[in-house]
Amino acid sequence: MVPVLDVPEPLSPPEPAEILLETPELESPEVPEVPLPEAADLPEPHPEPAPVSEPVPVPEPVLVPAPRLEPDPEPAAQDGDDASSRRIKGLKFHPPLRDDRALADRVNERLMEWAEKEIELYPGDELRAMFLAFDPGRSVVMCHPDAASFEHLVAAGMLYIGENAVDDYFCEPDLGGSPEGLGARLLVAQTAIDPLHTAKEQVPKWLAGIASHPALRSMRSAMNYFERIATPAQAHRYRHDICNLYLGYCAEAACIQTGRTPSVWEYLAHRQFNNFRPCLTITDAVGGYELPASMFARPDVQRATGLASNASTIVNDLFSLRKEMAQERVHHSLPTVIADEEDCGIEEAFQKTIDIHNELMDDFESLSALLAPTDPVLARYLAGLSNWVAGNHEWHSGLVGTRYATSP
Amino acid sequence: MVPVLDVPEPLSPPEPAEILLETPELESPEVPEVPLPEAADLPEPHPEPAPVSEPVPVPEPVLVPAPRLEPDPEPAAQDGDDASSRRIKGLKFHPPLRDDRALADRVNERLMEWAEKEIELYPGDELRAMFLAFDPGRSVVMCHPDAASFEHLVAAGMLYIGENAVDDYFCEPDLGGSPEGLGARLLVAQTAIDPLHTAKEQVPKWLAGIASHPALRSMRSAMNYFERIATPAQAHRYRHDICNLYLGYCAEAACIQTGRTPSVWEYLAHRQFNNFRPCLTITDAVGGYELPASMFARPDVQRATGLASNASTIVNDLFSLRKEMAQERVHHSLPTVIADEEDCGIEEAFQKTIDIHNELMDDFESLSALLAPTDPVLARYLAGLSNWVAGNHEWHSGLVGTRYATSP
Numbered sequence: 006m007v008p009v010l011d012v013p014e015p016l017s018p019p020e021p022a023e024i025l026l027e028t029p030e031l032e033s034p035e036v037p038e039v040p041l042p043e044a045a046d047l048p049e050p051h052p053e054p055a056p057v058s059e060p061v062p063v064p065e066p067v068l069v070p071a072p073r074l075e076p077d078p079e080p081a082a083q084d085g086d087d088a089s090s091r092r093i094k095g096l097k098f099h100p101p102l103r104d105d106r107a108l109a110d111r112v113n114e115r116l117m118e119w120a121e122k123e124i125e126l127y128p129g130d131e132l133r134a135m136f137l138a139f140d141p142g143r144s145v146v147m148c149h150p151d152a153a154s155f156e157h158l159v160a161a162g163m164l165y166i167g168e169n170a171v172d173d174y175f176c177e178p179d180l181g182g183s184p185e186g187l188g189a190r191l192l193v194a195q196t197a198i199d200p201l202h203t204a205k206e207q208v209p210k211w212l213a214g215i216a217s218h219p220a221l222r223s224m225r226s227a228m229n230y231f232e233r234i235a236t237p238a239q240a241h242r243y244r245h246d247i248c249n250l251y252l253g254y255c256a257e258a259a260c261i262q263t264g265r266t267p268s269v270w271e272y273l274a275h276r277q278f279n280n281f282r283p284c285l286t287i288t289d290a291v292g293g294y295e296l297p298a299s300m301f302a303r304p305d306v307q308r309a310t311g312l313a314s315n316a317s318t319i320v321n322d323l324f325s326l327r328k329e330m331a332q333e334r335v336h337h338s339l340p341t342v343i344a345d346e347e348d349c350g351i352e353e354a355f356q357k358t359i360d361i362h363n364e365l366m367d368d369f370e371s372l373s374a375l376l377a378p379t380d381p382v383l384a385r386y387l388a389g390l391s392n393w394v395a396g397n398h399e400w401h402s403g404l405v406g407t408r409y410a411t412s413p
Numbered sequence: 414m415v416p417v418l419d420v421p422e423p424l425s426p427p428e429p430a431e432i433l434l435e436t437p438e439l440e441s442p443e444v445p446e447v448p449l450p451e452a453a454d455l456p457e458p459h460p461e462p463a464p465v466s467e468p469v470p471v472p473e474p475v476l477v478p479a480p481r482l483e484p485d486p487e488p489a490a491q492d493g494d495d496a497s498s499r500r501i502k503g504l505k506f507h508p509p510l511r512d513d514r515a516l517a518d519r520v521n522e523r524l525m526e527w528a529e530k531e532i533e534l535y536p537g538d539e540l541r542a543m544f545l546a547f548d549p550g551r552s553v554v555m556c557h558p559d560a561a562s563f564e565h566l567v568a569a570g571m572l573y574i575g576e577n578a579v580d581d582y583f584c585e586p587d588l589g590g591s592p593e594g595l596g597a598r599l600l601v602a603q604t605a606i607d608p609l610h611t612a613k614e615q616v617p618k619w620l621a622g623i624a625s626h627p628a629l630r631s632m633r634s635a636m637n638y639f640e641r642i643a644t645p646a647q648a649h650r651y652r653h654d655i656c657n658l659y660l661g662y663c664a665e666a667a668c669i670q671t672g673r674t675p676s677v678w679e680y681l682a683h684r685q686f687n688n689f690r691p692c693l694t695i696t697d698a699v700g701g702y703e704l705p706a707s708m709f710a711r712p713d714v715q716r717a718t719g720l721a722s723n724a725s726t727i728v729n730d731l732f733s734l735r736k737e738m739a740q741e742r743v744h745h746s747l748p749t750v751i752a753d754e755e756d757c758g759i760e761e762a763f764q765k766t767i768d769i770h771n772e773l774m775d776d777f778e779s780l781s782a783l784l785a786p787t788d789p790v791l792a793r794y795l796a797g798l799s800n801w802v803a804g805n806h807e808w809h810s811g812l813v814g815t816r817y818a819t820s821p
Contacts, residue, residue: 189671244653249656270609
């Protein structure tokens with residue numbers, strides 16, 4: 006057996022996972038054991054009815070047409086439960102275009118089947134508990150209201166689960182992750198979606214390495230499914246955005262290892278990489294259309310993408326703050342680095358974080374309003390970003406009281 | 414003054430560097446001091462006459478037309494000096510299509526002017542010594558024989574210098590680099606080519622951070638020049654390949670920090686990222702044409718790109734081995750990890766490394782031969798990869814006896 010990764014030892018030996026290969030000349034290697042640690046600590050969903058909004062012209066049929074570029078910071082609480090208690094006061098947001106519990110359940114069922122039978126992600130009971138708590142189906146249903154089909158939603162959900170598995174196993178301490186040696190683990194994780202091109206003798210060993218770990222199997226299998234719905238350019242875009250994410254993880258780990266609190270601008274730079282961006286930039290692939298790579302790469306489209314991604318990521322910093330501050334280990338966030346740099350209280354820093362978020366939301370919506378009329382495909386992509394931001398806010402809001410909180 | 418990076422303190426205060434911004438609404442911030450350490454330890458050039466080769470049809474005028482897809486492992490020694498003593502026995506290579514000393518000198522002169530006046534890379538005498546030794550002009554002249562103009566060659570040289578500056582200052586110990594905290598430095602370096610999209614108040618601080626360090630100034634300025642010759646999609650491709658490079662640096666640093674020797678397959682994975690790839694994939698931009706992003710992203714084109722990049726990077730492991738083994742600090746390379754995993758001598762591992770390199774060269778050339786007839790632009794791109802591999806080999810070979818060696 007070849008040595009594989011410096012990850013925790015497995016607890017029990019599962020069956021070999023079936024890995025779909027895009028490198029044709031290879032045989033399936035023998036598969037080492039996999040770690041079977043505890044499932045991630047994740048909360049209950051809060052289903053809500055979907056508000057309605059103005060449609061815009063889109064180039065292809067969609068389940069729910071898209072964007073609302075007017076700010077809507079204080080929508081009427083249409084939620085069945087006490088919606089206002091789940092909002093962060095003053096935080097701009099839009100309600101999601103749809104929130105379909107039955108569809109979310111179907112997506113979860115399919116994802117659980119995949120996780121159990123194809124990638125052996127977590128052991129049975131813990132897997133089920135994770136899905137009930139994490140509810141990836143609800144996330145992708147809310148974030149991708151214009152998904153082209155059920156299978157498109159499932160593909161988005163698989164990537165989401167894979168990304169979380171990498172974070173859970175390699176970065177976070179609960180499942181054995183650590184800043185120590187992180188870069189080496191993340192690089193191998195990148196080869197699960199960006200294949201190794203090397204000597205024939207080494208390829209089965211690499212594949213055995215990928216097959217040996219649930220996080221790596223998840224990413225490789227999810228990428229295989231994604232490539233069925235994505236063009237090569239969309240798949241390559243995803244590789245880039247995941248590489249950005251991993252560089253962000255390395256930056257965060259570096260600050261933890263050296264005990265250095267980054268300045269506010271540097272933290273914002275780190276967080277532009279350690280970011281939800283890979284979830285947002287698949288919006289066209291999940292929608293069944295393609296924003297051409299030449300248009301995606303334009304500086305103004307990159308800026309719109311960056312603003313939407315950064316705003317949605319700061320939402321996470323706000324809703325997570327109480328949970329992170331309760332942890333023993335250091336966990337930098339925008340409120341904590343602002344409090345450190347400006348020598349202010351955490352409440353004041355929390356408010357300044359809200360202000361930064363709202364500024365980015367305004368900038369995104371202003372830029373989108375300029376760009377959308379210039380091209381219908383670009384308009385749909387920008388609406389897709391906006392839909393993702395809205396769904397993400399609702400997903401966080403729905404977990405207030407279990408995972409998240411609306412104040413420090 | 415805002416806190417910037419955790420990099421060594423500067424020795425003397427230069428004038429503010431002029432940074433070309435693509436973020437329009439910003440004012441130039443005040444510029445902190447820059448470190449002025451010793452120049453990199455780099456060797457003398459060995460100019461040689463250019464061999465000739467068969468041209469192929471190309472879609473645009475080129476200085477020297479391109480590719481040779483037939484293997485040419487043992488070309489006649491056309492070099493003026495004792496070429497055979499500068500070759501690694503059994504290592505497949507092609508001679509470069511051109512090696513123009515006068516043109517290389519002109520490129521060096523322009524690059525030195527840029528480094529002195531625009532980015533203040535190294536202090537005067539050391540800068541000049543670095544250029545004489547490193548000879549970036551010869552590298553880009555040999556590696557890009559079909560460059561569209563002098564300015565295209567210069568842009569390639571600027572990126573090359575910027576990449577080396579990041580490695581020199583952030584990774585290598587001579588100029589203060591270290592595995593400690595590396596991920597955070599590299600992420601900020603990435604924002605020099607992939608701009609931050611954040612709150613207005615923070616942008617001048619970020620720009621001051623970039624302007625405060627010679628490696629960051631180099632990358633930002635080089636990217637600005639590159640964007641003049643590249644399409645947005647080509648610029649975005651470069652961002653992706655540099656992000657890959659930095660993830661590779663993080664993986665290498667992780668192994669050094671944890672004292673772990675990677676297995677051969679894992680080292681090959683690391684080295685597919687810590688790789689010359691960003692130099693190769695600009696070949697079309699430097700050639701004044703564009704391989705469309707949709708074609709670049711195709712799995713077969715990605716594989717050809719990966720094979721060529723990996724072969725050229727293993728050349729570096731071979732020529733560098735003696736130098737690296739003489740260093741006190743641990744420096745993994747393909748020969749050393751093979752020797753470790755297979756428990757064999759370094760001479761045998763060196764030979765196995767040559768075999769792997771040759772296999773990758775053969776695979777690249779076989780795949781290129783299949784792909785090139787399908788599309789003239791793709792044919793030119795593949796020829797460009799081949800040209801880069803040839804120029805890179807000659808650049809290494811030319812430094813045997815100073816920087817490099819042909820045996821362990």
